[in-house]
Amino acid sequence: MNHRIIFANLNIYTFDQMKKVINKVKGTSSKVFDRVLNYIERAGNKLPHPATLFLILAVLVMIASWIATVFDYSAVHPVDKSIIKANNLLSADGIRWIFSNIEKNFVEFPPLGLVLVVMIGIGVAEGSGMFTVLVRQLVLGAPKKLITAAIITAGIFSHLASEVGYVILIPLGAMIFHALGRHPMAGFAAAFCGVSAGFGSNFLIGSVDPILAGLSTSAAQILDPTMVINPLVNYFFMAISAVMIVLAGTWITEKIIEPRLGEYTGNVEKLEATELTPTEKKGLKYAGWSVLALIALIALMLIPSSGILRDPETGSILHSPFMKGIIFVLLLVFFIPGLVYGKIVGTIKNDKDVVKHMTHSMKGLAGYIVLVFFAAQFVYFFRYSNIGLIVAINGANGLSNIGLTGIPLMILFVLLAAFINLFMGSASAKWAIMAPVFIPMFMLLGYHPALTQAAFRIGDSVTNVITPMMSYFALIVTYAEKYDEKYGIGTIISLMIPYTILFLLLWIVLLIGWMQLGIPVGFDGPLYLN
Numbered sequence: 001m002n003h004r005i006i007f008a009n010l011n012i013y014t015f016d017q018m019k020k021v022i023n024k025v026k027g028t029s030s031k032v033f034d035r036v037l038n039y040i041e042r043a044g045n046k047l048p049h050p051a052t053l054f055l056i057l058a059v060l061v062m063i064a065s066w067i068a069t070v071f072d073y074s075a076v077h078p079v080d081k082s083i084i085k086a087n088n089l090l091s092a093d094g095i096r097w098i099f100s101n102i103e104k105n106f107v108e109f110p111p112l113g114l115v116l117v118v119m120i121g122i123g124v125a126e127g128s129g130m131f132t133v134l135v136r137q138l139v140l141g142a143p144k145k146l147i148t149a150a151i152i153t154a155g156i157f158s159h160l161a162s163e164v165g166y167v168i169l170i171p172l173g174a175m176i177f178h179a180l181g182r183h184p185m186a187g188f189a190a191a192f193c194g195v196s197a198g199f200g201s202n203f204l205i206g207s208v209d210p211i212l213a214g215l216s217t218s219a220a221q222i223l224d225p226t227m228v229i230n231p232l233v234n235y236f237f238m239a240i241s242a243v244m245i246v247l248a249g250t251w252i253t254e255k256i257i258e259p260r261l262g263e264y265t266g267n268v269e270k271l272e273a274t275e276l277t278p279t280e281k282k283g284l285k286y287a288g289w290s291v292l293a294l295i296a297l298i299a300l301m302l303i304p305s306s307g308i309l310r311d312p313e314t315g316s317i318l319h320s321p322f323m324k325g326i327i328f329v330l331l332l333v334f335f336i337p338g339l340v341y342g343k344i345v346g347t348i349k350n351d352k353d354v355v356k357h358m359t360h361s362m363k364g365l366a367g368y369i370v371l372v373f374f375a376a377q378f379v380y381f382f383r384y385s386n387i388g389l390i391v392a393i394n395g396a397n398g399l400s401n402i403g404l405t406g407i408p409l410m411i412l413f414v415l416l417a418a419f420i421n422l423f424m425g426s427a428s429a430k431w432a433i434m435a436p437v438f439i440p441m442f443m444l445l446g447y448h449p450a451l452t453q454a455a456f457r458i459g460d461s462v463t464n465v466i467t468p469m470m471s472y473f474a475l476i477v478t479y480a481e482k483y484d485e486k487y488g489i490g491t492i493i494s495l496m497i498p499y500t501i502l503f504l505l506l507w508i509v510l511l512i513g514w515m516q517l518g519i520p521v522g523f524d525g526p527l528y529l530n
Contacts (some may be wrong), residue, residue: 053489054374054474057382059171061229062089065385075393084393097384099129103379109376115368115475117327118167120362121334125186128342130171131289133280146175148190152249155194156185156242165195166472168330172480178270184483185495190253192476193499194245196464199427200457200507201241205231212431212453219435220449233450233525234457237514241507243460248506249499256498268482279341283344287337298322302411342377368478374473388423393433407512410455413438414508417459427460443529450525455511462504465496 048056067073068086075084088094106112112286125131151173159164169189177187199208209231216229276284301309302322309322317323338357342348348357382388402412420430433455464470468489480487520526 011061015048025185031233031286035110046111049488051371051374054371054378054468057468058374061381061387062094064090064387065094065381066091068109068385068387068390073387073390075390075397077393082335083388084386086390087384087410089381089385094384097478098381101380101384105376106373108380109372109471112369112372112376114327114361115167115365118330118334119295119365121331121362123358124170124348124354125338126333126361127353128279128338128347129345130283130341131175133276133284133341137276137284144180147180148253149246149250150188151176151187151190152194152246152253155191155196156198156245157204158195158286165191166475169195171482174479174483178264178268178483181270183258183264184268185261185264185268185480185487185491186253186258188479188483189257189495190249191500192465192496193249193252193503196472197461197503198242198245198249198494199464200238200454200461201245202238203242205235208427209234212457214454215310215431215435216312217451219439220443222436222440223443229367229449231522232523233521234454235522236519236525237510237521238457241510244506244510245503252498252502257495268483278346283341286344287341290337290340291333294332294371335501357496365478367481368475371474379471382423388431391420391423393437397437400519407515409442409445410451410511410515411508413452413455413485414422414459414504414511416522417456418463418504419459421460427457430460431456446528448526448529450521451527453514454525458504458507458511462500466493466500 059523063086065086069088069091073086076082077084122131140250151169155165155169158169169458170188173187173191174184175187175192179185201208213229213231213233217227220227220229298309302305302317302320305315309320309325310317312319322329339348339354342353342357348354402409417430417434420434431453435453438456439452442452445448467473473492476492477487477489480491514521515527518527
């Protein structure tokens with residue numbers, strides 16, 4: 001008996017010791033990871049102002065374009081087999097192009113128009129006080145444990161309306177967290193991860209799905225002229241991925257991001273979650289009815305087969321005036337209820353108040369507009385130089401020459417897409433280059449284009465939140481600076497790297513499991529060709 005007791009005590013002692021060792025290792029790993037993120041943040045924030053940084057990058061692109069032409073850096077286009085060479089921005093033609101396109105680059109930079117138009121409606125909704133009351137109501141009524149998951153889920157649903165989540169949801173996430181007494185940058189990160197890092201996931205079909213499916217169809221028809229890829233071809237994989245993003249994003253936000261951020265000590269005034277007055281409740285009620293009336297009116301112009309907001313030639317909704325004018329619809333979604341709310345509670349008495357609120361919202365964009373000017377030059381200089389295009393094609397060709405198949409091939413393809421995403425922000429632009437190379441190549445290896453497209457969407461999503469090449473990165477930096485003027489590119493990258501790492505690992509595991517089980521990735525989306 002004594003031997004048994006001694007042996008039991010020895011086991012208990014050994015188990016306790018093991019627990020201490022494990023906890024010590026975990027604590028050490030956590031501290032190392034935290035130090036790495038702090039280093040990235042400090043190093044990144046020592047960089048010049050983002051506007052200056054984009055100017056420097058534009059100059060570096062000019063120099064790189066000259067070097068590329070000196071060494072005859074080129075690639076063969078995968079579709080028409082033409083030779084793509086670098087364009088020298090320091091040549092006579094390049095300098096003429098710069099002088100002729102500076103203004104055009106700025107005015108036609110996609111995020112600029114979207115932000116300015118939507119902010120007209122948001123200005124009325126915010127100036128009337130409706131936004132503040134909505135946040136108070138959410139803070140008072142929503143279960144506190146579900147706030148993080150709800151914001152990430154909303155970010156995923158924002159994919160239905162193109163990229164407006166960048167404009168609306170990210171600052172709203174920060175505002176909600178701040179009102180709850182949590183660090184606003186944690187709410188910012190949660191919304192950003194749902195909108196951007198989870199871009200390859202959705203519970204419904206988003207605006208990018210028909211675009212990618214069309215490009216995949218064109219690429220597949222290089223080998224099979226009868227093959228058509230539908231927009232639902234990745235739906236099963238996207239829906240499961242969305243659940244994964246919500247669960248993993250919530251865990252990262254609450255277990256890694258918030259503990260690292262600590263308590264917010266900035267001077268941005270916190271929104272107090274006081275009970276709504278009867279007038280405010282009445283205003284919200286009628287504002288809600290006005291939104292329903294607007295939705296009903298749009299539905300009457302969209303749902304009938306002869307609806308005036310459908311494509312007049314094909315009757316399509318996906319490629320219609322409604323989808324092209326989704327930004328105007330969003331303007332109305334904020335403007336009309338904001339106007340109704342303001343009239344009821346008395347914050348809007350006449351047209352002068354409306355214009356005042358619009359103007360006030362635009363004042364806050366002054367820094368963003370300056371930043372966009374330089375960001376646009378960098379992006380369009382890079383595009384004109386053809387360097388990104390050549391890197392993408394040569395990288396794709398290099399992967400094809402490795403000769404791997406199966407799961408290792410798909411993992412490398414995901415990593416390549418993630419790497420290329422650091423240089424080319426647009427999903428459609430990348431897929432337009434990669435699809436004609438990889439879809440036919442993988443078809444010859446027996447893989448259906450649906451699987452290739454699903455793997456691409458993983459890589460296209462995970463690095464969105466850490467690359468300045470992402471079109472809305474300048475706007476994201478502007479949002480962060482609202483809470484602390486010291487926040488810069490380093491802050492954003494160090495804040496979002498945990499999402500990139502974990503999402504990439506989990507998504508690869510999901511893809512491996514999917515391939516092992518042989519489950520279709522969507523409707524008419526098998527993994528393998530017959």
